Amino acid sequence: MTIENRLNELKRFNTTEGIPDSFLSDVKNEIISRNRKRQDLINSISAFMILFVVGWGLYLKNLNVNDYDMSKIIIDLSEEVDSGSIFEEEDFIFASIDYLIDEVDIIESGWELIDDLTLHDFFEKRAMDSFEERS
Amino acid sequence: MNDRQLVIKFQNGEKEAFDQLVKKHYEQTQNLFIGLAGNNMDANDLCQETFIRVYHSLKKFKSESKFSTWLYRIAINVFNSYHRKLKVRRVLSFEEVSEIAKVEDPNNSREVDPELWDAIKALPKKQKMIITLRVFQELPFKDISTILNISENSSKVNYHHAIKNLKKKVKE
Numbered sequence: 001m002t003i004e005n006r007l008n009e010l011k012r013f014n015t016t017e018g019i020p021d022s023f024l025s026d027v028k029n030e031i032i033s034r035n036r037k038r039q040d041l042i043n044s045i046s047a048f049m050i051l052f053v054v055g056w057g058l059y060l061k062n063l064n065v066n067d068y069d070m071s072k073i074i075i076d077l078s079e080e081v082d083s084g085s086i087f088e089e090e091d092f093i094f095a096s097i098d099y100l101i102d103e104v105d106i107i108e109s110g111w112e113l114i115d116d117l118t119l120h121d122f123f124e125k126r127a128m129d130s131f132e133e134r135s
Numbered sequence: 136m137n138d139r140q141l142v143i144k145f146q147n148g149e150k151e152a153f154d155q156l157v158k159k160h161y162e163q164t165q166n167l168f169i170g171l172a173g174n175n176m177d178a179n180d181l182c183q184e185t186f187i188r189v190y191h192s193l194k195k196f197k198s199e200s201k202f203s204t205w206l207y208r209i210a211i212n213v214f215n216s217y218h219r220k221l222k223v224r225r226v227l228s229f230e231e232v233s234e235i236a237k238v239e240d241p242n243n244s245r246e247v248d249p250e251l252w253d254a255i256k257a258l259p260k261k262q263k264m265i266i267t268l269r270v271f272q273e274l275p276f277k278d279i280s281t282i283l284n285i286s287e288n289s290s291k292v293n294y295h296h297a298i299k300n301l302k303k304k305v306k307e
Contacts, residue, residue, distance in 0.1 A: 003298060003301050003302050003305065006305070007251070007266070008270070009248065010251055010252070010270075011270055011271050013247040015166055016161075016162050016165040016166055016169065017162065018162070019158055019162070023157075023161065023179075023182075023183070024154055024157055024158070026183060027157065027187060027190070031190055031191075034187070
């Protein structure tokens with residue numbers, strides 16, 4: 001028997017006749033089931049997207065509040081430094097004057113000159129007074 | 136009512152037309168898969184999968200080719216997916232999955248000529264498809280080439296290679 005004849009013989013036994021009663025309903029049920037699964041998947045993705053957007057919005061909102069809090073802290077800190085300064089207002093003025101005077105030679109020498117002159121006048125006056133008293 | 140009219144009816148929203156298409160083409164599709172998969176159980180699953188895909192794609196079908204040719208192309212794609220999955224299962228389980236199916240299938244037509252069945256099963260996939268389409272479905276080479284997306288000559292050459300291989304494997 002040739003291979004072609006054997007194949008034809010095989011074909012005779014390899015045929016399905018008639019559609020089973022359940023086949024069409026199985027196909028339809030499977031289509032419905034897959035459509036439902038696809039719809040569930042779409043719903044899940046939509047729900048996830050909504051949650052993600054809401055979550056992202058909340059995150060951004062929190063981020064802004066945090067920024068605001070941080071700026072408040074910085075302001076508070078700067079105020080704290082000012083109020084907690086080692087210089088009282090009066091001390092600060094004197095310290096500033098000292099700084100300016102110490103740093104400027106002309107003024108310093110000017111003050112020394114004034115001081116010298118004042119002392120000189122003072123001693124001269126004292127000497128004159130004591131001389132007058134003795135005489 | 137012919138296939139074209141049924142397709143148009145379905146595309147116009149008459150879902151019952153699909154039932155008629157299934158009833159009309161069930162046998163040829165089932166027989167194709169029995170030839171390709173080698174057992175009724177897998178053939179039934181593959182047939183079901185094919186008609187589910189047909190249902191989802193039928194609205195896009197433009198009737199540029201025959202409905203049966205288009206159906207065969209879908210069936211071949213379904214079989215290719217099945218073949219890939221079977222390969223993965225074989226690799227993962229280290230066993231002959233088809234052999235298990237063969238034993239479990241009560242309506243197996245392999246009893247007729249098991250030697251020839253095994254020889255067909257052992258053919259390269261393309262040759263097996265061509266033998267099934269040519270011998271079991273009695274399709275002309277022109278249709279086979281359209282279904283498998285190859286040239287007509289290529290389908291003829293593959294068919295002759297398949298016959299040659301079968302002759303080598305079975306005693307005439």
